[in-house]
Amino acid sequence: MKAAELYRVLAGVLGPQLVARGFKKLRSSRLPYQRVIRDTYQTVWFQCDKWGWDSHSGSRFWVNFTVGESPAFDILGRHDQTLFFFLTEAELAGAQDFRDSVVARIPRPPLSYFETLQAHIEKYEDGEGTMATIGRNSSLRLSRTGVTKTSG
Secondary structure, eight states, rough: OOOHHHHHHHHHHHHHHHHTTEEEOOOOEEEEEEEEEEEEEEEEEEEEOOTTOTTBBBEEEEEEEEEEEEESOOTTTTTTEEGGGGHHHHHHOOOOHHHHHHHSSSSSOOHHHHHHHHHHHHHHHTSOOOOOOOOOOOEEETTTTTEOOOOO
């Protein structure tokens, strides 16, 4: 699934709910919805992983929330939070369980996939090209700031 297709699905499912709450869809390469409350711009926008879709490990996308005095939502100096920030501990645990149940159904990739991944990682000594692979017994957990590594 490419970003444009994902944005079409999200707009079809979430768009009517956001519009019903006073948000208007903005034109952008991302999928932003924005409303103004007491001279404050509230923006909900979606962002896809820059590495795109991988047939074995999938991809990631974020739901971002920005509040500011300007309609610009994707500039430096803004204050934004991801969806995890707004979830309770119980909701975070439920999101983790859901993610784990999805990951558990993903078939293991062939050995050639890991060889190609390793070669890709080695090309980028600064870590820019490093991809996180989350397995069935992952030590990565969802938190208010995103995905974090836990002990064990």
